[in-house]
Amino acid sequence: MARPLRFRRSTERWHLDRVRQQLLSSLDQNIGAEMGTPHYRPPNGWEGVRFDMDNDDIALFVWNDEEAYWLGNTETPSALWRTNKFEWEQVPYPIARWAQRELLADLQVQEPWLAKYPHVSWFFLPVLMSKDGRESTRKFFRDYACGFPDADRDDALSYLESVLHPGTLDDYRHEMAGKLGTSHQVDRTRMASAISEFAAAKILTDAGYDVTPEIEVTTGHFLDYRAKAPDGTNVLVEVTRPRSPSRRSANTPVAAVRDTAQVKTSGQLANHGGGVVMFVDCSNFLDDQWAAVRGEQPNVRHKPAVVYRVRPDGHVEGYQKGDVPLDLDGVVEWV
Known part of the structure; x- marks a missing residue:
């Protein structure tokens, strides 16, 4: 899988x-290209141009007497x-700020519905403007409501905007934005799982915890x-997201929760010496599916665990x- 948009540096x-x-x-x-003046003036001491390709790719190039930077989805x-x-x-x-302003201006022209969500636009800019993933990531946000x-x-994007607004994950932007992936095709399961990690971060930070990913x-x-x-206490958290029963072999919501958690427990957590809280995010379950899980409250073959469902509100x-060595009262309504 290709990586999010990055710069190249020439000396x-x-x-x-x-x-x-x-x-x-x-x-x-x-591929056919024209060179023109950027939307925004390059930083003082730098010269810059932009390239607009016939296939709608774009690229930026900026230089001074010592070095040059290239950024493009072409x-x-x-x-x-x-x-x-x-x-x-x-x-x-x-340089990063100039390039960011330039690409955000293009993004808002190409996808005007994203203009209402400046934090989403900024945070995911490296994938929303990436070479291979720009169409798939935009489609995921536009047509699949972030996996809800x-x-x-708009409700789903408003929720994601609220997750990103405090800036908790800003220092990990490249790594976290890249979790959406930059493939040509929309992989709803993988992309929705990435959103679950953002939702988990919001739960933890709303509960008063500082979070560090990966x-x-x-x-x-x-x-x-x-x-x-x-108080300085550290707790490790691993997030998993069961697929909706209608999209997997498990024929009930309860089985979907158990099976997904078992895969995580027997795989990634199998050799870990305990102390990890497993978050099981059922946010892609419909009301009746979640009601079945809520009513039975099945074990998930790992303790401690928190099984929950997030709504866009x-x-x-x-x-x-x-x-569970986490105090999530006031953030999670326990059932």
């Missing part, structure tokens, strides 16, 4: 004639093939979160199994 000397000869010429010959000209790639946080802030099966798109443990696995309480309903 060679560039000037406008060389840009025309080695970048524009290559792009125009292969083919890379051969003159830049041997350059190193850098994430957004690894390039000078003025019976929700309005924690490597001694078994060589990575767990989804470390939740740090105000922010309401969370769930139950616990085992001695």
